[in-house]
Structure formats: structure tokens, C-alpha cells
Amino acid sequence: xxxxxxTWQPDVAEAGDCFLTHIESERSDLSMGELLDRAFExxxxxxxxxxxxxxxxxxxxxAVVVH
Numbered sequence: 001x002x003x004x005x006x007t008w009q010p011d012v013a014e015a016g017d018c019f020l021t022h023i024e025s026e027r028s029d030l031s032m033g034e035l036l037d038r039a040f041e042x043x044x045x046x047x048x049x050x051x052x053x054x055x056x057x058x059x060x061x062x063a064v065v066v067h
Contacts, residue, residue, distance in 0.1 A: 002028040005057040006039050011050035018054060019043060028060055 004023040013019070021039040023030075030038075035056060040047045 001026065002030075003059045004030065004035055005055075005059070006035060007054035008036075008039065009052045009054065010045050011052075012045075028058065032056065 002025050004025065006021045006023070007018050008021070009018045019039075021042055023035060023038050023042070036047065036053075045051075
């Protein structure tokens with residue numbers, strides 16, 4: 001299982017507020033477009049509303065919640 005972590009800020013968010021979206025996939029080769037499509041669907045945000053992308057991290061090992 002591959003885990004992707006996307007941090008981004010939609011234009012409708014308050015300054016300094018960012019979203020963190022976790023996506024699990026059997027694929028380790030998802031494109032940025034595929035990842036953003038999934039993130040916007042999960043967060044129920046209109047992709048055409050504008051956003052700033054902060055980072056995309058991919059982890060192939062099991063994810064561990066630290067806190």
C-alpha cells in the first residue's frame with residue numbers, strides 16, 4: 001500500500017490555513033493530476049476555485065500515527 005500526503009491551500013481558506021489530505025492507493029505511480037483530483041473529491045472542494053499546492057509526499061511503507 002502506498003500513502004500520499006498532500007498539503008494545499010484553497011483560495012477560499014483563511015490566510016495561513018492549509019489542508020492535509022491522506023490518500024491510500026495500490027499504485028505508487030499516481031500522477032499529480034490524479035492525486036489532486038482525488039484530494040479535491042475527498043475534501044469536496046471545487047478544483048476550479050483556485051488553490052496553492054504546498055507539498056506531495058509519498059510513503060511506500062506502512063503509515064504510523066505518531067500523535
